[in-house]
Amino acid sequence: MRQKWIILASLPLMLMAGFSALRAQTKAPAAAAQSTGKTPDLSGNWAGARGQSNNSFSVTDPQGMKIGTPEDDTPYKPWALAKVQAERPEAGRNSTFVNTTDPRVKYCDPVGIPRIFLIPNQFKFMQTPDTVYILFEYSNVWVPVAMNKPHSADPDPTWWGESIGKYENGDTLVVDSIGFNDKTWLDRVGRPHSEDMHLVERFRRVSHESLQLDVTIEDPTAYTKPFTGRRMFTLGTAPFTDKSCSLSEYEHFKESVIDPVIAPTGAK
Secondary structure, eight states: OHHHHHHHHHHHHHHHHHHHHHHHHHHHHHHHHSOOSOOOOOOSEEEEOTTSOSSOSOSSOTTOTTTTSTTOOOOBOHHHHHHHHHOOOSSSTTOOSSSOOOHHHHHOOOOOTTGGGGSSSOEEEEEOSSEEEEEESBTTOEEEEEETOOOOSSOOOBSSOEEEEEEETTTEEEEEEEOBOSOSOSSTTOOOOOTTOEEEEEEEEEETTEEEEEEEEEOTTTBSSOEEEEEEEEEEOOOOOOBOOOHHHHHHHIIIIIHHHHHHHOOO
């Protein structure tokens, strides 16, 4: 009887020990799935560095003044070259505010990536183990980046695509994106892309005050080979504010600012 009582008295301790062992077993795979590399600190509000153009990612033609000319080293396919030459953008060699074809200006369409990084407004990262969220001041949008996961087999085309990510070398966030629709521009000068675009963005904090973004664009439907670009950002102290796109506000700006300037000289 005494032996039976001892066994019953020790049963709760045995159950607790077994439960603890079970928890340890179930936690192990989750821990193994997490990145073992160092997570870089990307905190802060980031805005385009002073002194650089907001027009394109091109290193050789950041202002887009060579767009569609023989000096433009972008590897267009014929249809993509014809399209960029026909656009009426807000910036670059063919810039105009008259009868613009820019979907951002004309319809307030989402600008998509990578173009949103050329908008002179702030963005920031929210880093969690499973997902990195990139929050944009412009249009108050955010892009989720699923960490250490594969892409969907066949993602539906969307404005912002499907993004997955990983950390490299302890100092770089690599964002790999597919699944875009073809309604956005790559930049402010009108370079197009197709639904086959594959975009890789590499964010690296080169100093406490500076963030470097290197982009690689691969789109076999629109371009003959992959091409790259770069953008630098500076750490800011200003809070996020409302930067929503508004057709009514743009129309007011056009009527009060643009039209009076254009009218005396004629439409461009």
